[in-house]
Amino acid sequence: MNYLVISPFYPENFQPFTVELSKKEDVTVLGIGQEPYDQLPEELRSALTEYFRVENLENLDEVKRAAAFLIYKHGPIDRVESHNEHWLESDAALREQFNIFGVKPKQLKRTKHKSEMKKFFTKVGVPVAPGMLVKKDKDIEKALKKIGFPIIAKPDNGVGAAGTFKLTKKADVDAFKEAWDGQTTYFFEKFIDLQEIVTYDGLIDSKGEVVFETSLVYAHAPLELLLSNKDNAYYIEKELDPKLAEYGRAIIKAFGMKERFFHIEFFKDGRDYIAIEYNNRIAGGFTVEAYNYAHSIDLFRDYANIVTGQEVADRPFAPQYCLVATRRDKTNYVHSEDEIKQRYADNIKTIKRMPDAFAELQGNSAYILTADHLEVIQEMIDYIGKTR
Known part of the structure; x- marks a missing residue:
């Protein structure tokens, strides 16, 4: 090969x-x-x-x-x-x-364009927010009438929160029109006032079967990070919610991908979920390390196994929570890095420097820690991120 x-x-x-x-x-x-x-x-x-x-x-x-x-x-x-x-x-x-x-370009379209993703989510009965494509000025008024305020406007083919606008009043629409180049196709959808964003993430084998699945929870939504310049923090769940797994597996089957990682975002709505978007790749930053630490596995090796037609390694260890918390060089924090290392000596796995391309959104240093209890994870988020 x-x-x-x-x-x-x-x-x-x-x-x-x-x-x-x-x-x-x-x-x-x-x-x-x-x-x-x-x-x-x-x-x-x-x-x-x-x-x-x-x-x-x-x-x-x-x-x-x-x-x-x-x-x-x-x-x-x-x-x-x-x-x-x-x-x-x-x-x-x-x-x-x-x-x-x-994956060829035609297949990729369904995972690159938010309007196409929605069709697949709806097809398998996964809840979505109502939305509409906006290609021309006249489409904006149609979208406002169909969806109503508040609205989130995102590039139909975009990554993360880049180029995103929140429209709550006419002045926001005017600001969007002023900033819009008129060439980029946008997808307008109803703003969902839910704070918790979770994911269904994993790896698919050559037959399209999910061989690894997990979930992460964002402490701050990507749009909030972009607008507020907060420190990024998210953690890998210790256990996967059966409802989330049911939705995620149905989506995987509908998209029909093989030998790939996936990263699907949802709003958590009480005991239910609303699909946001499908990412046809592994989550960015140091998330792959967090998966590995949380589940005591080696996804780099697992991927090599499925590409060569072998089974993924056994999972002999019970999973833990795994936190990724970042800090910015320019921020004055209450606790030093040495204090973090001393306080969480039994929990900390590694400290990484974030690549410059991701630092503006995610921070400069990433701390990766594990714990058996969610209360400890929440304490870590507060302690590491506390500012003066």
Whole structure:
């Protein structure tokens, strides 16, 4: 098997995907990235049979030429993946161009466009907020009449909370019109006044079956983080709510993906849930580490197993809660990092520096800790994030 990794260096905490694949017999791991070869760590260089450096990964034609060269030299590519939201469309285009297994652009549309996601959620009976596509100025008035204030306006094909507007009155609509380029298609949907956002996350095997599932809870919603510049904090649940799992599995079946991670966001509405969006990749930041610590597993190895037709590892240990709490360099906190380490010496697993690309939204340092009780997790969030 020839496995092509797009951007094997960045983000750095995804490098183990490449390393674990290289340990499998009959798997040749190739890479295309824009970092110089000498910048790659020794372990990553050793895992790659060949690395092709391009000037710009944004230039799809350049990436396609690099892939064509690697195919000429090593034979057909069997898989191509980045695990990164930013490169999902490029990954899909490469699969279509070179007839590679996996998600093609047509399939990707259903997971990139919020309007398309809603159709699949509704099809399997999962609650959603009412919404409407806005392509032209005249659509805005139609949406206001159909949905009514308050409204959340998001790019139909967008990531996270970027480009999001909350519309509660006419002045907000005027501000949106002023900022809107008129070219980006937006999706207007009813603002749901619920504070708790949870996810159904996991890994799908080559048959489309879920082989790992979990859930995380955000201390602050992504839009709140964007608007308030608060510290980010979320935790992996110790147990999965059966209702959430029921909705999540139905969605997975409807979308029909294979050999992929997924990250599906929901509002928690009492004992029920309202679907927000489907992300056709693993959650960003250091969430994969949090999954691993919470469940005492190695998802990097599990992924390599399913790609090569093997079973995921047994789960011999009971899960724990796992917290990811971030802090900003510019904020004056009550408790120092040394005090955090001392207070939670039995809980803290690692401290990571956030890549610059994510730091503005998520913070500069990430603290990853485990606990058996939710009360301890809540105390950690308060203690780590307390400011002067």
